[in-house]
Amino acid sequence: MNENHARLSPALVETIAGLSAGTISTLVVHPLDVVKTRLQILRNTSKTPVSGFGIFKELISKQEPIQSLYRGLTPNLIGNASSWAIFFYFKSVIEKQLLIFHSGSSSGALTGNDVSDTRNTLTPIDYFLASGISGTMITMTTNPIWVLKTRMLSSDKGTEGAYESMWQGATHVWQTEGPRGFYRGAGVSLLGNSHGAVQFAVYEPLKKVWRRYIARAHDSNKDARYGEEKLGNSATLVISGTSKVVAGTVTYPYQVLRSRLQTYNSEERFGKGIRGVVGKVWREEGWKGFYKGLGTNIVRVLPATWVTFLVYENVRYYLPRLEDERDF
Template identity: 30%
Template sequence: MSDTLPQPVASSSKPSVLPSKSWQHFVAGGLGGMCGAIVTSPFDVVKTRLQSDLFQVKVKSASLGLAGNGTVVAPHRTNLLWHFVETGHILRDIYREESFRALFRGLGPTLVGVIPARSINFFTYGNGKHIIANYFNNGQENSWVHLSAATCAGIATGTATNPVWVVKTRLQLSQSSGERLVGGSWDMIKQIFRQEGIRGFYKGLSASYLGVTEGTIQWTLYERLKRITAGTEGKGGVQEWLGMLGSAGTAKCVATLITYPHEVIRTRLRQPLVDGKMKYTGLWQTLRLVIAEEGAKSLYGGLSAHLMRVIPNAAVMYSIYEAVLRFA
């Protein structure tokens, strides 16, 4: 079966560099990213803490103090189902111990980052595949066109927004690290600049570039699943939107499961200094250290909370994106 998607008959005139109304991808991506981030923000806080060894130290210390026999984690807490239960417990504890607002800690820089990040990503991908197809593949879209466009989109997005994600991560970890709670994003920005300089805002960038693979898998799989559910297009109603939601959620789930360890490595690289020292200094150093100290399982810390966040997030984001494009 041919891998080439059906395309309209090309005109004899030379194709434009960008399609008309290319700005629609920018607006649609930003709106979708904003709505998804707000809805799933509490799970993002939990995920960030579970990925960090600062939060794990706090949990282990509490467990040791309670048990008194050297037992850190009860045996039943090692199964997969427990991780989803644990996510609910952490949400409850954050609400009880830190307030309802703490469930949305870091939402400010998240929105500041998500809106341009999704706008850049969707704009670069949506228009990138048009350019690549027209100039390198005779106007036809196929899997390698989607892969190339998604790679360009991931690199552009990661480079442009990394400083925002560093600030967001620090804010979400400020309570669990035992440090004085920083008042807000601007205070955190000044603290990072004072302690680490400009380079501090680009911590985790190498892991972000590694994470470009997640975006390429997600976009390519999403395009494939859209083809499978193409029979529902134009029918409207529940059937069409379920096909779109299913495509977006499934693509994100598969991409996340394949590439998740880079999320943990990135969070560790963005952690605040401990006693004025930087524990994690590079991509491979962090990978080796995490496995040596905590085992390979720790590379999937926070996975349950992450899945509970990103799957509905992707469904909301892509639905709004497609809806805006159709409406426009």
């Protein structure tokens, strides 16, 4: 191997893995995202409930079913791909600083092996903080994209008030609502950062448990050069699914509030501000209104989570090794 070759930094590996994971998972599960968004903004006061399957059948019965199922793909793809890339980058950087703090290092320099060797010093609270801070940065950066995505997913192309494209929607928001329009729902989205924080506070410790009590009981896939066992695909499915269900169930109400705050004519339809929306949901629909679309969301997020973390874990594991093999 060429010793002078500069290897990819851990933060860059995390960024590439996150970008790949966000792109692929969005392409796979976008239709379910359309169904979930429409369920969340639906004010169903009749005795006949509207199901996610009913909305799905309605979408595929349209003259252009593929376009209907992939309505709003552009902002969703840009938002998810960039969010995962930025998230894993900042999460890696913050975790490294926490490792330096816990190890008492004053140099601020940790190699890849140092990170692997001292990773067990991070606690669930550390992962919660790293994910929460990273999520806050992403929210303030990408909220305008989510406003456009929500409005496009919640309406059919060609209907009154529907955006024809992401650019046309951005122009309309700027002209009619000003800069504040792009940050509708930002407050509740910041509350929603607790979702990612809870998820990784469960996910990362479960990974450590797997490596400690399961991987070492069998033939380890640990590579001495990198100081880390490969997280198998089956383990990735179980661990990522468990952490997502826990986080999703605990924090789901914020998604309903965010969708209603970000959609068209939100103040007239759902109430003004977070308190107004919460009050109206409670009065008209009770506590169940805060969990509208939860079943569809679980069906949607599990495949999305599995695809995301399978891509993420495999890319972050193999990318440095492919880089090294290329230099031999």
